[in-house]
Amino acid sequence: MSENRPNGTALRRAILDETRHLLVADGYDNLSMRKIARAVGCSATSIYLHFENKDALIHALIDEGMEQLHEQLVTAAKEPEPIARLNALAHAYVRFGLDNREYYQVMFQLHPERMERYPVEKFRRARRNLEIHAEALADGVEVGVFRTSSPETGAHVLWTALHGLVSLLLAERVDVKLADEAFIDAAVQHALDGFSK
Amino acid sequence: MSENRPNGTALRRAILDETRHLLVADGYDNLSMRKIARAVGCSATSIYLHFENKDALIHALIDEGMEQLHEQLVTAAKEPEPIARLNALAHAYVRFGLDNREYYQVMFQLHPERMERYPVEKFRRARRNLEIHAEALADGVEVGVFRTSSPETGAHVLWTALHGLVSLLLAERVDVKLADEAFIDAAVQHALDGFSK
Amino acid sequence: MSENRPNGTALRRAILDETRHLLVADGYDNLSMRKIARAVGCSATSIYLHFENKDALIHALIDEGMEQLHEQLVTAAKEPEPIARLNALAHAYVRFGLDNREYYQVMFQLHPERMERYPVEKFRRARRNLEIHAEALADGVEVGVFRTSSPETGAHVLWTALHGLVSLLLAERVDVKLADEAFIDAAVQHALDGFSK
Amino acid sequence: MSENRPNGTALRRAILDETRHLLVADGYDNLSMRKIARAVGCSATSIYLHFENKDALIHALIDEGMEQLHEQLVTAAKEPEPIARLNALAHAYVRFGLDNREYYQVMFQLHPERMERYPVEKFRRARRNLEIHAEALADGVEVGVFRTSSPETGAHVLWTALHGLVSLLLAERVDVKLADEAFIDAAVQHALDGFSK
DNA sequence: CATGAATGAGCATTCATTCAT
DNA sequence: GATGAATGAATGCTCATTCAT
Known part of the structure; x- marks a missing residue:
């Protein structure tokens, strides 16, 4: 054994x-x-x-996932042009979720009750991921290709859209006749369209 | 007793x-x-x-929830003008989700795999709710106020965005400084913007 | 089965x-x-x-024990003459302890920590047992055969002596050559002697 | 480290x-x-x-406790006058018990059955402590200030009384309104009174 | 139609102890 | 001497479910 x-x-x-x-x-x-x-x-x-206990194990998993997601977002963020960058970021996020459903559930779909003992400080790591999007938005606003009330709000709004997409796909709630790459592209594009000037 | x-x-x-x-x-x-x-x-x-068992009880509850949601969507759909109608539908959906926390979880956040005894056929009931949105989109396309590849795809895309919004709000993952009515309005508007012609 | x-x-x-x-x-x-x-x-x-839980089970046992002890004390207390009555009470207490070691441990040898959830109100039942001794002492004081600072204190003091006797006998700490009826009589008599005028 | x-x-x-x-x-x-x-x-x-194991560790601790108690008793026994000496011994015993809560529990409230691997022979060490009291009693009998059937029996009887006092105080079973120094003095005095001639 | 009694399987966690190094 | 890694057995307790009545 x-x-x-x-x-x-x-x-x-x-x-x-x-x-x-x-x-x-x-x-x-x-x-x-x-x-x-x-x-x-x-x-x-x-x-x-x-x-230490079950929670600590889950938290370690969340940390790992956040770290991986962060790396992939950082890679996607290397694109200098704001529109292309935001596009790359959005696709990277969705790709990560679909490729890592194991991580995704504990990272974003766990009830807050379950997370009570999760050190608040660690959530900052998650926030960095939002900031990467916010920066792309801010840059786009600066060069006049995006419009948004505020980059932070915009990043959150984008996140809700992408998260919904990933969630429903992972839960297999999207009609199987639609759930293909084209659908993903359409949904991501839709989420980004709102920022276009 | x-x-x-x-x-x-x-x-x-x-x-x-x-x-x-x-x-x-x-x-x-x-x-x-x-x-x-x-x-x-x-x-x-x-x-x-x-x-029959706990699952069956939950399933009955899901049915009821779907029915309730359906009723509220039907009410919202009475608005004849497509833009106002889709707007009302979206807000009704989000409102239902936020007002029915755990209900929503059972309805949309339970993986069907874990509900394997839930007759897949019943999920069709949920599809009616999508069709209501699709109709609004189709009507809008017809009168030239919306554009979308197909009403069905559009309805799904809209759903992913709204579901993401509800999910993150329920999970309290949205920054408390942002998570207010204004944010909800912004997110819903963002989700609808993509259809504007 | x-x-x-x-x-x-x-x-x-x-x-x-x-x-x-x-x-x-x-x-x-x-x-x-x-x-x-x-x-x-x-x-x-x-x-x-x-x-309801383990505690409740233990508490039920304590209740039973207290009730039984109470009955035996009440019987012993029927003797009208104070000296004979206190003597009977003391022997009844010791007899109960030695005959019911199962009860005695949970009733009197459990750490207070264990008893935390034991309803305080129920301890009153235990206090009644002390009062029976106090009454005998008070009666004896009145007719001039006992002396004690106060019947309540006296009852407690007597209790400590009797409890020590029972405890050490149950724990088999008393030298086996001594631990017989004569020893018990001597110890009880010793505990009572202090009240003699 | x-x-x-x-x-x-x-x-x-x-x-x-x-x-x-x-x-x-x-x-x-x-x-x-x-x-x-x-x-x-x-x-x-x-x-x-x-x-060797947990029991052996506890046993070593019991030995140490017995040794400590012994030392304190030996100190108290230096008083030559029997009455004062027995008084000092009794108070030293009670003091040791109250000052060493859990120590006392391990030493005197653990049933030997549950410590079966504890060499019975070691319990003899505890007997020395009884002998110190017995000697005081014997000396008192000799000079005509004490009476007792036998010093050994007397020492045991005294022990039961003192042990009962310590036990109930440690278990916090004595009414808080009574459990003070005055009560302790009264109880100890009561335990000694029985030997007065 | 309804129930009280009962159960096996499961849970997170802690324990004293052992063994190879 | 000392240790890190590991384990089997145990703990109180809750669960969905069944069965005889």
Whole structure:
């Protein structure tokens, strides 16, 4: 049993990975320490050697997800031209959500109750992602290609639209006849159109 | 104890009502058959006389929610002018979501996989609500005030935007400094702007 | 399995009895709902049908014990003559403790922490037992056979002496060569001597 | 981390000290090897290098407690006059009990059955403390100020009274309106009165 | 139509202890 | 001497569901 189980901090890695998988497979409500342990191939107790409790484990997952999303957004933000940049950012966001549904659920779809113990400070990391969009909007306003009441509000509004798109796609609520790349492009474009001058 | 408990199918009605209340008060995760029974004033066993199991009870509730939403949308759709009508529809949708917190969660944020016994066919009922928006869009296109690739796609796109708005507001993820009526109006307007000709 | 298990409220009775036995056998710290269930022959869940939680179960046991002790004290208190009455009361208390070690531990040897949730009001029942002794003392003072600073204080002082006797005997800390009826008589007499005028 | 941790047998010392502190602070039931290790600043495993198991650690502590109590009794026993000496001994015992809450619990309120691995022989150490009282009694009998059937029995009887006093005070079962120094003095005096000639 | 009694499976978490290093 | 990693067993408690009545 122990020969094919990762050792040292590799166990931490394995726990995070299996938790992510289980989240997709069973949903947050059906996630239990025992199940994670069973999936990883260790005892439930062992999880507590690497994470203080269930919350801390989830939080670690959120951190990882936020970090990854941030990296992808930073990459997309390298485009200097505001319109193209915002376009790239929006698509990067949606792409991240669709490619990482495991992360996305814990990152953005968890009830605030569940997050109570999540250190407020860490939410700042999430806010940086919004700021990247806000900057693109501000730059666009400056060069006269965008209009918005305020870049911050605009970034939030854009986020609600993109989040709705990702959420419904992940929940498979969009008519299967529509849910293709063209639809995604249309929805993203629609979300961006509102800023066009 | 039994004298003031509704009899007959009135019990079914009471169960649904109390479940709805509990859902709003305590959230989906804290919903249990026992709590419902206690609130209704009947035994837990009795619930099973009216609903096959917990899922079936939830499904009935989803149906009711869809029906309620439908009614409110139908009312909003009475406005003949397409722009005003779509505007009313969008606001009605958002209003319904914000006024029915947990209801909304059960209706739109539960993954169908986790509701596998929910007859897929019933989701069609939800589709009627989309059609109402599609009609408004089609009417607008016809009289030349809207543009969209297709009314059905447009309705879906609008839905993703509105759903994202409701979801993030319910999850309290929108910066408290922004999350007010003005923000809601801005987001809804943004979602509608894309259709303006 | 179910054929030889008591039904109805008899299960409640069985739970209380087995809990008492287990308390003597394993001690409070080793008492668990599962063990009780196993001993009774029911599921752990079933215990919760009769007692809200572990505390409530213990409290019920304390109540029973207090009631029994009270009855025996009331019987002993029928003796009209104060000296003989106090003597009878003291011996009745000690006898109760030694004959009911199961009860005695939860009644008087449980840490106050454990009792936190024990309704203060119920402690009054215990206080009545003290009052019976205080009355005997007061009567003795009145007829000039006892002296004490106050009957209440005197009753408490007597209690500490008797409780110490019972405790050490139950804990088997008294030298086995001494721990006989003569020793008990001597200790009780010693505890009473202090009141003699 | 390791530089300021005592090495060699000093660790044994540190473990005993911290265990004693934790015992007083958190109580016996909340004592765990892990907590001790954390407090000491060593690993839980290390404790096992110095103590076979938890029981052995507790036993060592009981020994120390008995030793401490013994020292305080020896000091009190320096008084040559029997009446004053017994008085000093009784107060020293009670004082020790009240000043060492949880210590006392471990020493005198743990049932030997539950400490079955504790070498019975070690309980003899406790007996020395009784002998000190017995000697005072014997001396008093000799000079004609005390009467008792036998000094050994008398010492035990006195012990039961004092133990009862300490136990009920520690358990906070004595009415708060009474539980003060005056009450303690009265109870101790009462316990001694029985020996007065 | 309704219920009280009952249950097995599950939960997050803590524990004393062991073992390879 | 000392440790980090690991574990099986246990804890109180809640859940959806069933069954005999």
